[in-house]
Amino acid sequence: MTGVRRLWPALRDHLILSVGTLFLIAPVLVMLGSSTQSTGALGLDGPGFALGDHAVQNYAEVMTLKAGFTDQISALAMLRNSLIVATGLATLTTLLSLCAAYALVYFRVRWAAAAFWLTMATLLLPLESRFVTTFEVAATLGLVNTHLGMILPALALALGTLFFRQLFLSFPDEYLEAAKLDGAGPVRFFRDFILPLAWRRAGAIFVVSFMIGWHQYLWPLMLSTDESRYTMVRGMHLVGLESGPGMALAVLTALPPFLLVLIFQRYFFQALADTKDAF
Template sequence: MSATRRARLQAIVTHLILIGGVVFLIAPVLVMIASSTHTTSLLGLQGLQLWPGEQALANYTRVLKFQAGFTDQITARDMLANSLIIALGVAVGTTALSLLAAYGMVYFRIRLAAFLFWLTLCTLLLPLESRFITTFQVTAALDLINTHLGMVLPALSLALGTLFFRQLFLSFPNEYLEAAKLDGAGPWRFLVDFILPLSWRRGGAIFVVAFMIGWNQYLWPLMIATDETRYTLVRGIRLVGQESGTGMALVTLSILPPLLLVFAFQRWFFRSLADDKAHF
């Protein structure tokens, strides 16, 4: 076999593997979207559908008019608003705290900076679910039950964001700090005028990751919120019916905000996480 034919065969095999991986990953989403356009009775008899139906308008209209709970206070609009508040709170808080933590570890003379950094990374081994009881007790003591703040604060994940920001700051040339000192810039001005303009891509990537983490929260909002007005979209799916056409429509709507966010920031997201020198 000639080298040209061998290279062509390798390219074909590589593309087939990539196409197979894409189909494997995207097939559940396509099935969910197609099923959201069928009636609940058809889904109950035949299961999930591969092709679109004729009930899309009826199912999505029913979702927008959905009301549940003892007092009909659980609506799609309120669930969407709660999910957005939690996701944005987690995203903004995680990004800001991670940046400040990494900034302090890299540019301040802290004797235990290395120890604090590794201690921060150790929190990756302790997800929120593993500390529900103590976290709930602290939240209750602070009178944050049934509040958005109570759902946001424990979900702030600092370790991953701090790691990314720290590696980025360590890649900056020392001339940045020396130029700032010659210009008479203090710590705050150095952060605002030098660090932030060079970190916005990395910050955008961390914002996207944190937004998806906050958006997909289920167990903690379920545990901390008993008020019907605090239901999120992810929590409300079971009220609509997970195997119904309306339920599939609600699931489809629930993936749109994080999906649109990823599409909007995909260039920053992939470039900033893949290349530490993308800012130069």
Template sequence: MIENRPWLTFVSHFSLLLGIGVVALPVWVALVASTHPSSSFGAGEIPLWFGDQAVENWRSVFLGEASSGVDVPVWYMMLNSFIMALGITVGKLFISLLSAYAIVFFRFPFRGACFWVIFITLMLPVEVRIVPTYEVVANLDMLNSYSGLILPLIASATATFLFRQCFMTMPGELIEAARMDGAGPIRFFFDILLPMSRTNIAALFVIMFIYGWNQYLWPVIITTDDAYYTLVMSIKRMLAVDQGDIEWNHVMVTTLLAMIPPVAVVIGMQKLFVKGLVDAEK
């Protein structure tokens, strides 16, 4: 029996609308600010409705005509961010899948110890090991390169742990059936294990892509060439103005451009993620 409580429905909907407003208000302010000239922010006031400079502001920022403190256009920095985020995501998924597969389905000495060594690295984020990591990257001559931006960040104990837990739920009958059908380790991995793990892969792809896209500290440390600057780094450079006023309209355009790829990935992967959950229930 379902009880009819109008006040509870009202409170629930009001809380939901309030949460949406809190999340959407900064995006709305950034979108509106991107359509005004820089002079509109001189008095410290924030306009709340659209202006008439949207096309000019977005074109000048995207093509690098606006002053951003970096010698490359924004579209090029977006490309750098995309290469870095995609490389980190694919690398994390590939290494985590293989390591979890080896730990769960292969018998070798110190298998449990290997897993716990990987798991303990959760307590060592990039910020903790930044100095030795930088020294290794510098000795390998990978400063100011895509390999230096990507390779030190592709190891993921979290993804390894989640894939290990997923693989441990696979029924033993399935493994025996694959062996009886003559499926070797490689065929079992690609034809059976990966399709059954698509839900985890889709979820971790979204998380890892956003993680790679929003990286700031590591690119700042190893990058001195503007040709390898990422979009998140450029926002900080645009705010670091020694003389003159900050061009907030251009900052807001760059901020919105930095939001588009992660949002697109979330929307694009949502259908696959939900489909994986539905298929798993079946």
């Protein structure tokens, strides 16, 4: 009896985690099962966990997709657009957040605290709340139907600046003093001291930014009237999620960010959870 009482807390925790995990992955399992079903079966029985016999047919149809008014849309074209937008957004966001946090922490800016909290205030104004004015600016700059137009409005990630700032504040002051004694200027200190210590955090911010860029829907919907600029998320309606090929396209759409997190999960979670990941 004593042994059962001793093991009960661990069993309870594992039970809660197992139930929570099943709850979270249930939609993914339904999507995978539905992607192997025929469109007729989905219409009769609806989406479900059961595997069908149309997997090869559905995925082959998606990979050879030619859709749109001009038949310019294919799965590979949408994949290329999504990769360009997501990778460009992730790269530029990481660099911008890194440089902004470096300036806020190591440069003696008079209004550094006010600038930081003003940056945090942008979290209260998501891109969706400023679509009209942002579109006017993009149209004025000639960024409609361009990859750059999809990237720039979502570029400034305040959370990235916050994470980098907190990491830099955890560094000992001796780092800066050692750099001054070594005769290092701001650029050399950033290159030789900051970057080697912040690369894990930069990788985590890159992954988060990539997923944000990959899953954008409303902004590409407004900005991309040219079918050749459709992203994976933007173009899913061309197939229809109530069909087997539509479910197959949804699986392919979720695959790249899943693989990115799976490959870099160790560095991703360690960098976000531990402020001493650089040491």
